[in-house]
Amino acid sequence: MVTTSRSLSRRSVLLGGGVLLGALTGCGVPAAHVPAAERAAADLSRREKRLTWANWPLYIDTDEERPSRRPTLEAFERRTGISVEYVEEINDNDEFFGKISPALMNRQPTDRDLIVISDWMCARFVRLGWVQEMDRSRQPNVTKYLDPLLRSPAFDPGRKFTVPWQSGITGIAYNRRRVGREIRSVSDLWAPDLKGRVTLLSGVDEAFALLMQGNGIDITRWTADDFHTVCDQVEKQVAKGQIRRFTGNDYIKDLSSGDVLACQAYSGDVIQLQADDPDIEFVVPEEGAELWSESLMIPNLARHKANAELLIDHYYDPEVAAELAAWVNYVCPVPAAQDVLASSDDEETAALAEDPLIFPDAAMRERLAIARDIEPGERQEFARRWNKIVGL
Template sequence: MTGALAAVTGCGVPPAYVKAADRTGPDRSAADRRLVFANWPLYIDVDDHDKQRRPTLDAFQRRTGISVTYTEEINDNDEFFGKIGPALMNHQSTGRDLIVMSDWMCARLVRLGWVQEMDRAAQPRVAKHLDPLLRTPHFDPGRRHSVPWQSGITGIAYNRRKLGREIRHTSDLWKDDLRGRVTLLSGLDESFAMLMQGDGVDITRWTAADFHRMADRIRRLVRRGHIRRFTGNDYIKDLDSGDVLAAQAYSGDVIQLRADNPDIEFVVPQEGAELWAESLLIPNLAAHKRSAERLIDYYYEPAVAAELAAWVNYVCPVPAAREVLASSKDKDRADLAEDPLIFPDDSMRERLAIARDITSAERTEFAKEWNGIVGL
């Protein structure tokens, strides 16, 4: 089923598209005070003494009287797409009111008309506090259909002590002392933007020529044995063991890795790095749309956003949460306010950009070329 869905949606076949008028159904929020929220594992704060308790979510339920069924059922974008796609394609409810998807999957769902436009008038905190860097992604102008849950940066992690030098540019990865000791991310959507930025490309408006030029460079590096391998999140193990000295990496992973290995550093290259988000979406025919919008807006209250950021350690999409953490009497929490991987400083922010997404027309060609390089 997943393969069939990918074939249909990847090619933009018209029957898969749902018109705006067919996306909404009767909203039962007033009479039925509950909602279903599907998220990724380990992506919300939990109580240190009772892992079944989620303090911010519990507080929302007490405040509003809305009961939230929270499921950690999203482990992979494509896998979850295959789970909910048949219902959405056939104009049926998924049984979920809120889901969290990565940028490139958000782009697919928005393009297909499978998620609803939100009522920003009912979300004043989102309107006020959403980070300006995240307000205008190419796939969803004005963020009408999506709201970032958490954000992150795809940059470079490296072992400063073992490498014996700094990494400041993407091109520093290709120097001889890193031959066979560097890894890149295997996923096309996760890897391409930062690599193109290393060639000086504006990733908000990159072209096919930019992609092919980048791919040619990586292909040559693979042939020379410079790139050790392409990875998922398992690059963490390679960096920690010292088998790899530098890796294309996610900022959130490196915060955790540095806690155990202070020699690991994360850098946003001078040419820039990709800022991405995993965003909240309301699927078509969700039965509790207004309650879902209310929950989204709740997480944009700076104090709530600060609680979440202190636990998950990704880039917080609510800059005002920084002041909340800075004022904490707990030193560890206060220190988080100064961590640029949670609240990027001005210098770093100038080098971050959201890439334009890969269109359905481009995806088949580009995926084939990239997978051939990676060996998939």
């Protein structure tokens, strides 16, 4: 088994780009929207057996002895004869948006056939009409094996434009030995003995859902009042000195050192931390936690759409999904991969099948939900208020 840590900026902080996005996806630039009839280019897939795929660093399996090799990707190339140019160029959702949005806005090709970005950013691409609907007749594995929990987010009902690459959970991480008791609820973060040793995520898109769930809110249909209630609560905790700081993925360092005892965290990070410190726990609170994805999309005017659709389906073969899950350690969007890992002759690999942070068990699944994203008309107001609290 090979594992690696998540890219430090993969679900990165929403800075000023949030305001830009709010203006662009709202009424400020109506010409940015591309109607369905103008999204497709002539597909050269049959003649040109290739495609270009943009992804995040450290987000695919590699060969332990030869890191430049990617076994699951090479298997696709051998099976189909399609050559894949795999580019690790996405380090931040907003940064990548800025990189390719001029082309998409102006009805020009991006020179990429497949991209992977966080679902909250995917929502903007879908609303703007910047991505193409996929042909599920070329994707029988996606149709059959995609996790039911991920099949119909509010921003893309039925997943017509997006397919999850990997998924994860935003919950609570804490050091059980140092805290000396269990943490089970969002409200436990506000306990007096944790004063000054709690962190929250700084990005508004990353932070708000879990905090709302702590208030008993259904995050699939939250309201502006729910958002402002959370902000009021967080402001009070900041004033009391309960919250040490707001972080990106650097909470990992704080939790490992003991400077922080409990924090908002991503499930994939905690799997890596537990390898070095088994006292670190990840909790899906009693009130629930947010299930999120980073998803594959085919941008407008991609010249190898059919090839990209075949590649996506390749990764929904349970055997392939299992191989990838064993390496990246995120929540696998293909539940059928669990049985593949469980049957492995390698003891350590087989044990991954029982890890609820890769394959959530039934009890955990009941407490997971995909939050509706912040809509264009809300973003500027919400980002301004949240960023003022965070100090951005």
